[in-house]
Amino acid sequence: MRHLLDFQGWTRGQVESLLDTARVMAEVLERPVKRVPALRGFTVATVFFEPSTRTRLSFELAARRMSADVVSFAAQASSLQKGESYKDTLLTLEAMGIDAYVIRADAAGVPHQAARWVKGVVVNGGDGRRAHPTQALLDAYTLLEALGSLEGKKIAIVGDILHSRVARSNVELLPLLGAEVWVAGPPTLLPQRLPGARLTPHLDEALAEADAVMVLRLQKERMEAGLIHLQDYIAHYQVTERRLRKAKPHALLLHPGPMNRDVELEGTLADSERSLVNRQVHNGVAVRMAVLYHLLVGREG
Amino acid sequence: MLLIKNVTLVDALGERGPADVLIGEGRILSLSGGEAERILDGKGLLLAPGFLDLHAHLREPGQEVKEDLASGLLAAVRGGYTDIVSMPNTTPPVDTPEAVRALRKKAQALGLARLHPAAALTQGQEGKALTEAGLLKEAGASLLTDDGRTNEDTGVLAAGLLGAAVFGLPVAVHAEDTSLRRGGVTNDGPLADLLGLPGNPPEAEAARIARDLEVLRYAVRRSQKKPHLHIQHLSTKRGLELVREAKRAGLPVTAEATPHHLTLTEEALRSFDPLFKVAPPLRTQEDVEALIEGLLEGTLDALATDHAPHTQAEKEMDLLRAPFGIPSLEVAFPLLYTELHLKRGFPLKRLVELFTDGPRNILGLKPIHLEEGAEANLVLLDPKEGPVDPRGFASKAKFSPWAGWTLGGWPVLTLVEGRVVYQALE
Numbered sequence: 001m002r003h004l005l006d007f008q009g010w011t012r013g014q015v016e017s018l019l020d021t022a023r024v025m026a027e028v029l030e031r032p033v034k035r036v037p038a039l040r041g042f043t044v045a046t047v048f049f050e051p052s053t054r055t056r057l058s059f060e061l062a063a064r065r066m067s068a069d070v071v072s073f074a075a076q077a078s079s080l081q082k083g084e085s086y087k088d089t090l091l092t093l094e095a096m097g098i099d100a101y102v103i104r105a106d107a108a109g110v111p112h113q114a115a116r117w118v119k120g121v122v123v124n125g126g127d128g129r130r131a132h133p134t135q136a137l138l139d140a141y142t143l144l145e146a147l148g149s150l151e152g153k154k155i156a157i158v159g160d161i162l163h164s165r166v167a168r169s170n171v172e173l174l175p176l177l178g179a180e181v182w183v184a185g186p187p188t189l190l191p192q193r194l195p196g197a198r199l200t201p202h203l204d205e206a207l208a209e210a211d212a213v214m215v216l217r218l219q220k221e222r223m224e225a226g227l228i229h230l231q232d233y234i235a236h237y238q239v240t241e242r243r244l245r246k247a248k249p250h251a252l253l254l255h256p257g258p259m260n261r262d263v264e265l266e267g268t269l270a271d272s273e274r275s276l277v278n279r280q281v282h283n284g285v286a287v288r289m290a291v292l293y294h295l296l297v298g299r300e301g
Numbered sequence: 302m303l304l305i306k307n308v309t310l311v312d313a314l315g316e317r318g319p320a321d322v323l324i325g326e327g328r329i330l331s332l333s334g335g336e337a338e339r340i341l342d343g344k345g346l347l348l349a350p351g352f353l354d355l356h357a358h359l360r361e362p363g364q365e366v367k368e369d370l371a372s373g374l375l376a377a378v379r380g381g382y383t384d385i386v387s388m389p390n391t392t393p394p395v396d397t398p399e400a401v402r403a404l405r406k407k408a409q410a411l412g413l414a415r416l417h418p419a420a421a422l423t424q425g426q427e428g429k430a431l432t433e434a435g436l437l438k439e440a441g442a443s444l445l446t447d448d449g450r451t452n453e454d455t456g457v458l459a460a461g462l463l464g465a466a467v468f469g470l471p472v473a474v475h476a477e478d479t480s481l482r483r484g485g486v487t488n489d490g491p492l493a494d495l496l497g498l499p500g501n502p503p504e505a506e507a508a509r510i511a512r513d514l515e516v517l518r519y520a521v522r523r524s525q526k527k528p529h530l531h532i533q534h535l536s537t538k539r540g541l542e543l544v545r546e547a548k549r550a551g552l553p554v555t556a557e558a559t560p561h562h563l564t565l566t567e568e569a570l571r572s573f574d575p576l577f578k579v580a581p582p583l584r585t586q587e588d589v590e591a592l593i594e595g596l597l598e599g600t601l602d603a604l605a606t607d608h609a610p611h612t613q614a615e616k617e618m619d620l621l622r623a624p625f626g627i628p629s630l631e632v633a634f635p636l637l638y639t640e641l642h643l644k645r646g647f648p649l650k651r652l653v654e655l656f657t658d659g660p661r662n663i664l665g666l667k668p669i670h671l672e673e674g675a676e677a678n679l680v681l682l683d684p685k686e687g688p689v690d691p692r693g694f695a696s697k698a699k700f701s702p703w704a705g706w707t708l709g710g711w712p713v714l715t716l717v718e719g720r721v722v723y724q725a726l727e
């Protein structure tokens with residue numbers, strides 16, 4: 001692979017090889033000196049047209065742990081509109097000798113556009129509703145860590161599927177590793193179809209015998225747009241202790257953060273022993289190290 | 302005097318010839334030769350009446366950075382158009398008789414394609430207060446439309462149709478229910494869901510057409526004069542079915558389709574390239590097939606470009622922020638000549654009719670046929686194939702979704718009232 005934009009066209013072998021590298025990187029992060037020279041001489045730019053401190057820090061830390069130089073560019077898309085195009089911005093960075101661009105944007109496809117414009121490698125750091133591939137990779141990594149294998153495992157993704165890049169990337173990635181993916185949400189927040197997933201407006205159907213449940217953040221805008229009613233959502237789609245009894249006895253819980261406690265998820269569940277939320281954040285750095293390493297050095301993968 | 306020898310004639314009446322067409326005094330003087338200062342070899346070329354575009358955005362006044370009358374009307378004649386209807390969604394909108402007159406005066410001075418400005422149906426295109434239909438008509442407005450805005454207020458649209466009917470002006474509508482469309486940027490469906498793009502449902506078009514046709518029914522019942530509703534850039538199978546039913550019921554409705562809705566589908570959005578962002582959006586192959594059927598059978602009366610130039614920088618934004626629109630004046634005929642006629646056997650006669658008499662009829666203009674005495678508004682077309690190269694466009698918008706496509710049927714000579722306004726012949 002030349003860029004990481006989404007998982008269209010990816011093979012199981014490529015994913016597994018990337019996750020194997022992530023395991024090596026995770027070991028590096030356990031050492032007293034958490035730094036290797038793998039990317040010495042490379043420059044990584046985080047280009048965030050939409051703010052996301054967590055994701056940016058995770059990528060920047062990943063790059064620094066491998067001795068890359070890091071520059072970060074943050075811009076509100078609104079200021080870009082005043083004349084300078086995305087392309088101009090990226091070509092300016094290109095002229096400074098950037099090797100890899102981590103691009104985050106509120107519109108689907110910006111990393112795809114960028115990949116046509118720049119010579120360096122492009123990592124999608126989240127684009128609109130389209131994809132958040134490193135989040136899906138860290139979710140898969142975290143699930144594998146807990147379950148050993150995803151072969152035949154049932155994973156339920158719950159919430160606002162339609163507007164979720166996390167859901168889309170997981171629906172592309174998890175089936176590559178053998179998982180059966182269900183997505184559940186209110187009809188106004190469900191896509192018409194997503195290859196790789198079973199869709200249902202009934203939460204119980206998705207939770208039944210699930211090995212893991214991924215809960216998505218519910219954005220306020222959806223209520224403002226009249227797509228759902230908050231209390232109705234809580235009544236029918238909040239993942240609760242009681243509802244989780246439908247799932248496998250020790251079904252795991254994931255959440256890409258930040259969480260609205262007691263909205264999409266019963267607050268106490270977030271801190272329960274079945275919650276993998278902190279592991280997800282922890283694993284994010286190792287996974288992003290693996291992605292940068294693969295794209296910049298291990299291109300044969 | 303200009304003599305085009307051995308040229309094949311094609312108009313709404315059909316293909317015939319070869320003929321030796323003698324042109325002078327702004328007319329076709331003879332189809333069997335004569336004395337001339339300039340003689341062109343027309344062997345292998347097609348001579349057609351000049352095209353009329355019902356739907357071009359020329360951006361003047363106010364958005365000259367995108368296009369102006371000079372660049373737009375030059376693009377027009379390079380595309381074989383001798384007559385152009387400019388959309389009124391400029392800055393400010395063309396909503397007064399003075400604005401219409403000013404545009405016509407300026408266009409006349411340029412001496413390129415002839416301009417027939419459309420005026421806004423409502424003041425400021427705000428959908429609230431009507432403009433002065435009668436005075437606009439006297440100033441030279443060709444039709445009334447709030448194109449780009451969608452006439453939310455049903456009562457205002459009804460009053461507009463009634464008022465325009467008195468003066469014989471068509472009312473053209475951009476048929477999209479904006480509340481159903483929401484922020485849609487591509488055809489709503491499984492592909493939009495997969496790509497994570499907000500969808501614009503085909504039902505948003507159909508719902509608005511259904512309403513507009515009921516408003517037309519009302520206007521017909523209330524008016525002594527015949528109202529005329531024209532539906533712009535129809536994009537869906539269902540929308541087409543509604544127009545077909547309405548025509549069968551005898552309602553005075555006409556409709557147009559664009560080159561992009563006939564040659565591209567939503568699949569183009571897989572590239573996430575805002576070049577393909579257009580309103581209404583590119584639809585499915587099934588819709589394309591329905592539109593082509595609609596052109597053949599006459600449910601669609603005209604081809605219209607919806608030529609919508611923007612700056613390069615605007616189209617280098619993301620899909621949410623980039624503006625809607627595709628520039629197409631310079632490729633419309635070659636594109637459809639190649640994709641519809643050459644590749645699919647669409648009758649050339651009907652194709653030419655959709656560029657000439659079809660749109661002329663909507664504006665109440667007489668048909669132009671290639672016969673002695675006819676006005677010399679003509680285009681000479683070369684079937685030889687060549688690539689689309691937007692860098693050579695006269696339009697300020699030097700990009701195209703068809704860049705690199707190989708097309709035949711390029712205009713090589715355009716005459717307006719007998720004057721050569723464009724030529725690409727040795």
Ligand SMILES: [Zn+2]
Nearest residue numbers: 448449475533
């Ligand atoms: Zn329009």
